Amino acid sequence: MPQARWRKQMELGYEPLDNEHKEFFEVVQKSTEASQVGDFATMEWVFDKAYDYARDHFSHEEDIMERIHFPDIEAHMRAHQIFIKNISELRQQYEVASSEEDKGKIAVKTANFLNVWLLGHILSRDKVYKPYLVRLRNLPPRMNYDGKVLEEGQ
Ligand SMILES: [Fe+2]
Numbered sequence: 001m002p003q004a005r006w007r008k009q010m011e012l013g014y015e016p017l018d019n020e021h022k023e024f025f026e027v028v029q030k031s032t033e034a035s036q037v038g039d040f041a042t043m044e045w046v047f048d049k050a051y052d053y054a055r056d057h058f059s060h061e062e063d064i065m066e067r068i069h070f071p072d073i074e075a076h077m078r079a080h081q082i083f084i085k086n087i088s089e090l091r092q093q094y095e096v097a098s099s100e101e102d103k104g105k106i107a108v109k110t111a112n113f114l115n116v117w118l119l120g121h122i123l124s125r126d127k128v129y130k131p132y133l134v135r136l137r138n139l140p141p142r143m144n145y146d147g148k149v150l151e152e153g154q
């Protein structure tokens, strides 16, 4: 199973989004550990967190992309929607699984999906809007999310 680990090269240079990404890496790491030992209580937590993350982080990211007029926003939003659909389907499968063995298999499938998705999405999709984040600097303070300023050199 690929292990999604946070690396410096994944940084967007905008702290609020970087922190959210790091938080998701922790959830994904938990899914790897829990699926390997059949820790079902933690898997329930993973499903909850992954879903909450998707809802909160995606809307934060989409709101920013809109304000900086990121041109490829539609395709990016579709990718987010597909994630929500996939994780919801996995959760459904997990909940109706009648044996521990089946639950275990779906847990492994879920951990795999989360690891692959997170690496692929952050490295290939989120990276694309990174150069546009500089536009946040030029927005009026009210629009400059959380009043945070981009790190110098980004
Ligand atoms: Fe994204």
Ligand SMILES: [Fe+2]
Residues within 6 Å of the ligand: 021, 057, 061, 122, 126
């Ligand atoms: Fe993201």
